[in-house]
Amino acid sequence: FSTCCKALSYFIGAIRVYEEHRPDNSLDAALCWVFIGIIILNTEESARRDLFQTCNIEEITPRECFDLALGLSRAPPVIRRVGEQLGRPELKEYEKALEMLDQALKEEPKQCGWFCHNRKGVIYFEMYRHKTSLRDHSHDSMLKESLKNFEMAVGYKQTHVDFAYIGQIYMELGDYQSAVAAFRRTVDQGIDDLCDPVLTHRLWATCLEQFDELEGAEEQHFTANMVEQTLMRSLAGRPIPEIDALRPLSTYRQVDKPRNTQGYKYDFFVSYSSKDEEWVAGVLVKTLEEKYGFKGLVHYRDFQLGRSIINNITDGIGRSFKTIIVLSPDFLRSNWCRYEMQQAHCRAMKDRDDHMITILYRPCEVPAEISHLTYLECICTTDGQLGPDDWGRLEHALLEIK
Numbered sequence: 001f002s003t004c005c006k007a008l009s010y011f012i013g014a015i016r017v018y019e020e021h022r023p024d025n026s027l028d029a030a031l032c033w034v035f036i037g038i039i040i041l042n043t044e045e046s047a048r049r050d051l052f053q054t055c056n057i058e059e060i061t062p063r064e065c066f067d068l069a070l071g072l073s074r075a076p077p078v079i080r081r082v083g084e085q086l087g088r089p090e091l092k093e094y095e096k097a098l099e100m101l102d103q104a105l106k107e108e109p110k111q112c113g114w115f116c117h118n119r120k121g122v123i124y125f126e127m128y129r130h131k132t133s134l135r136d137h138s139h140d141s142m143l144k145e146s147l148k149n150f151e152m153a154v155g156y157k158q159t160h161v162d163f164a165y166i167g168q169i170y171m172e173l174g175d176y177q178s179a180v181a182a183f184r185r186t187v188d189q190g191i192d193d194l195c196d197p198v199l200t201h202r203l204w205a206t207c208l209e210q211f212d213e214l215e216g217a218e219e220q221h222f223t224a225n226m227v228e229q230t231l232m233r234s235l236a237g238r239p240i241p242e243i244d245a246l247r248p249l250s251t252y253r254q255v256d257k258p259r260n261t262q263g264y265k266y267d268f269f270v271s272y273s274s275k276d277e278e279w280v281a282g283v284l285v286k287t288l289e290e291k292y293g294f295k296g297l298v299h300y301r302d303f304q305l306g307r308s309i310i311n312n313i314t315d316g317i318g319r320s321f322k323t324i325i326v327l328s329p330d331f332l333r334s335n336w337c338r339y340e341m342q343q344a345h346c347r348a349m350k351d352r353d354d355h356m357i358t359i360l361y362r363p364c365e366v367p368a369e370i371s372h373l374t375y376l377e378c379i380c381t382t383d384g385q386l387g388p389d390d391w392g393r394l395e396h397a398l399l400e401i402k
Helices: 002-021 026-042 045-055 062-072 076-086 094-107 109-129 139-156 160-173 176-188 197-210 214-234 274-290 309-318 329-333 335-351 390-399
Strands: 266-271 320-327 356-360 375-377
Touching: 002 026, 002 045, 026 045, 026 062, 026 076, 062 076, 076 094, 076 109, 094 109, 109 139, 109 160, 139 160, 160 176, 160 197, 176 197, 197 214, 214 274, 214 335, 266 274, 266 309, 266 335, 274 320, 274 329, 274 390, 309 320, 309 335, 320 329, 320 335, 320 390, 329 335, 335 356, 356 390, 375 390
Parallel strands: 266 320, 320 356, 356 375
Antiparallel strands: none
């Protein structure tokens, strides 16, 4: 809120300067009104009165700001910005927005080409999602218009956000093969300020699951988790829109010192399927670290970026006192999970210790390699609850030396 107040005050001050000293500079003044409108539009309606009072200005609507901007200048930079905002779901002036973007595109095709086609693609996609269509156009045609505009945008400049939208459109059309190709190109473009890289990898995984390519899907889920945690660390814990899958582990700090007395850096390595992530992250690991003070090693939080998954797994198991296996039908279908289990089993055979702890999270066949081990069983398959005495048994097993 304070940042919005400062920005709004700067733009108001700039407009006053233009009015007093540079009345001929209508373009910059118009752009200031556009950005004021954007700030107001991005502020919750319940907070707008406080915004105006803090900045000591009269109340004004975003639409009035955009009209003032157009009254000062109808140059392409102003028209395209106003068109972009009118196409937002809050204002829903879709036809006017598309008309203005087309006008800017016609007047300055080179300078406005990527911007206008990208924004038109977004507007058509949002109209499709909100089941809205233009006169004389079907709902499904909105998706085709969106795809056409994003493909034209790519002709001007190739960005993460364009290919990400193209991938989502192909998913809506049921063409998962083309969607995968688009998501692959999305990742190749790097990260820009309009993209959600975590969502990209999760959608990629969803496409692969349609072909039963579970190993590839597992790898994409893993990559999504790694990227998410990296972004959260770089933003000092600030929330990122639409990236909430692993919020439980981002809200507290990992334990600094392990409880084991054997010199291992971690008390436990946890092996699980990404399908069981919500319970593993939000219940199992969170409880063991917050309540019992153990230091865990978790894929997406603690694996080293840029290092191969195989090396991360081998090294992680080797640096952990115990390995917790979270069994479920999805665990058994994952090649990565089976690899982790085999590595932990080899470690236990080599060191002749009870390195492995098994939790039966959801009913499934227990693999032969660990069938000799006693396991904890969740008493509620929907919530994944351990029995009243099981947490104490788990704590004892994590500290036990044999």
